[in-house]
Amino acid sequence: MVDGTTLVFGHRPSGSSRALLKAAADRGIGAVQLTGPEPPADLIGCGAHLYSGLLLADALASALGITLLEAAPGWLADLPEPLRGRxxxxxxxxxxxxxxxxxxxxxxxxxxxxxxxxxxxxxxxxxxxxxxxxxxxxxDPVSFAAEFRLHVLDGAVHAGSQYASNGSLALAPLDGHPHHGAVLGFAREVLAACAATLPSAIVVDVGLTVDAQGTERWAVVEANGAWGSGCYAADPQRALDVVLRASGTAETLSRHDLRFART
The missing domain is CATH 3.30.1490 (Dna Ligase; domain 1)
Structure with missing residues (x-):
């Protein structure tokens, strides 16, 4: 039976989608992997959760009868300068x-x-x-020495992973990382300042910038919908918590989260 406990995968196969697929199966959540741009008839209006790339997300969400959560378009620009760093x-x-x-x-x-x-x-x-x-x-262009993806749930970091080093893909768990304390400390600063301007489930990327003089500084890279973001080397079960909250029926959303429905 397809229902709200089902996770529909519209992403092309990737390490993240495979990890989340296994996490869903381990939790007893049904999973449906789409092979084309349109869901089968028994999925229409089912209210399932969604994990999908941007190219298919809007059409799939509409067909499934669900709402996707994301930050406002100007969220990054509206951050205080000490947090955005440029x-x-x-x-x-x-x-x-x-x-x-x-x-x-x-x-x-x-x-x-x-x-x-x-x-x-x-x-x-x-x-x-x-x-x-x-x-x-x-x-303004900046150089990031290291970049980290943080899956945020209810205003706190729920899972995290490094995804880039000096502009190149470099996956590593946040737990045990040399920058673990600095990443979480900066994340707490960011979320203390702006959690009210984000949905309860979101992905926030942060990074360590380096200027021409070699000065290092933490900055927010961007925020993205968890329903379309890779989990990289993060704990897939904890990332799945955020994905499920970030994509569901409008009836299940809090009044706070309704403000962040993707249109």
Whole structure:
């Protein structure tokens, strides 16, 4: 029987999806792995939970009758500067076209504009490819020596993993990591300041920046929906707790979380 205790996988196979699939099976949660972009008829409106990449998430959530939780598009830009560690603004891409300096640009909560470093605004996708009113996050470029994914539940870190080192994929458990204490300490600072601006289940990425003088500083990288984020080397059972909360029926959501429903 397909119901709210079922987890639907719309992700292409990956280490994270396989780990979460096993975690769900170990917990007695039914799992359905989709082989195409549309769920079978018996899944329509079932209210199951979802773990999916962005390309399929909206269509699948609509078909399944569930709500996905995510941070507001401007969440990162609205953080206090000591937490974001660089200048970041949320603007229509038309405004970014006039920039004449290197910038890091990405779409918040979708992939309409490829995330990356652009030499200047003239190198961004033009109005023939993107609606000029499309909102983008524009940030000063920074270098991260190490980056960590934190699965957050009810305003506290529930699971964590390193996922990158000097810009390259480098998976390592947070438990026992040399930066374990520093990561959790910075995370507590971030969540103390802004837990009310996040849903109860979310992924927050943080990293250790290094400037040209070699000065190190912790900063928030971004926040993403747990329903579409890799768990990397984190405890998959604890990551699964966050994924399940981040994708369910509107009737199961708290009044707080309803504010963060993906539209």
């Amino acid at each position: 200048d970041i603004v949320l603007v229509p891409i038309a405004e970014a076209y006039g920039l004449r300096r290197p910038v890091f640009v990405k779409s918040p909560n979708d992939k309409r504009v490829r995330a990356g470093l652009y030499a200047d605004g003239a190198h961004l996708p033009g109005p023939d490819a993107v609606d000029p009113e499309t909102l983008v996050l524009v940030a």
